Amino acid sequence: xxxxxxxxxxxxxxxxxxxxxxxxxxxxxxxxxxxxxxxxxxxxxxxxxxxxxxxxxxxxxxxxxxxxxxxxxxxxxxxxxxxxxxxxxxxxxxxxxxxxxxxxxxxxxxxxxxxxxxxx
Amino acid sequence: xxxxxxxxxxxxxxxxxxxxxxxxxxxxxxxxxxxxxxxxxxxxxxxxxxxxxxxxxxxxxxxxxxxxxxxxxxxxxxxxxxxxxxxxxxxxxxxxxxxxxxxxxxxx
Numbered sequence: 001x002x003x004x005x006x007x008x009x010x011x012x013x014x015x016x017x018x019x020x021x022x023x024x025x026x027x028x029x030x031x032x033x034x035x036x037x038x039x040x041x042x043x044x045x046x047x048x049x050x051x052x053x054x055x056x057x058x059x060x061x062x063x064x065x066x067x068x069x070x071x072x073x074x075x076x077x078x079x080x081x082x083x084x085x086x087x088x089x090x091x092x093x094x095x096x097x098x099x100x101x102x103x104x105x106x107x108x109x110x111x112x113x114x115x116x117x118x119x120x
Numbered sequence: 121x122x123x124x125x126x127x128x129x130x131x132x133x134x135x136x137x138x139x140x141x142x143x144x145x146x147x148x149x150x151x152x153x154x155x156x157x158x159x160x161x162x163x164x165x166x167x168x169x170x171x172x173x174x175x176x177x178x179x180x181x182x183x184x185x186x187x188x189x190x191x192x193x194x195x196x197x198x199x200x201x202x203x204x205x206x207x208x209x210x211x212x213x214x215x216x217x218x219x220x221x222x223x224x225x226x227x228x
Contacts, residue, residue, distance in 0.1 A: 044202075044220065044222040045153075045161060045204060045206075045219045047216065047217035047218070047219070050215075050217070059215055060214075095161075100166055100172070102166050102167050104147075104148030104149045104151065104166060104208060105151070105206075105207070106148075106151035106166040106206065106208075107151075107153075107163065107206075108163040108166070108172055109162075109163075110161055111160065112160055113160055
């Protein structure tokens with residue numbers, strides 16, 4: 001079955017950096033674009049970044065453009081998100097998500113998430 | 121911007137209607153997710169009205185005149201959760217995947 005397992009979250013000070021990873025299995029990873037979606041405590045989900053199946057194109061939400069970098073290693077079926085210049089507003093659970101089988105832009109499945117807490 | 125009512129309450133066995141208002145749903149339609157406490161969201165309806173495998177037929181969706189609706193028939197206690205609508209915007213300079221603020225479904 002399709003599995004997405006995130007790691008790398010933790011407590012980090014404002015202004016510091018962090019790298020999240022997502023290990024994918026159960027599907028042809030190099031055939032799918034992939035995304036990161038985050039959810040701040042008590043808030044709705046917020047799309048963060050996306051990357052094409054071959055890594056040739058990337059997209060970012062306005063709130064993270066210039067600070068976050070999405071990348072992938074298709075040889076190891078792994079998705080990454082590099083977070084820089086972190087602020088308290090970046091505190092959230094970060095989910096790795098795969099587009100669903102449709103072409104309408106939905107996400108299915110989601111990983112279990114990894115919590116990033118930005119605090120001094 | 122996608123607008124959802126903060127909360128909807130319904131008695132067991134009744135029908136719950138959760139709305140999502142927007143001015144630009146894009147060409148991909150509206151998608152709906154269910155999220156229970158401490159869990160990741162789960163897709164329950166995609167492309168306005170299609171259901172992923174494993175989602176009960178009690179969950180259905182519709183989209184008309186800038187308002188999408190998630191309908192949950194014969195509501196059960198296990199349906200109590202937060203529900204989010206989502207669209208894929210492709211008309212701007214950059215593509216954007218947008219979520220609504222969420223609706224808390226309470227089963228009385």
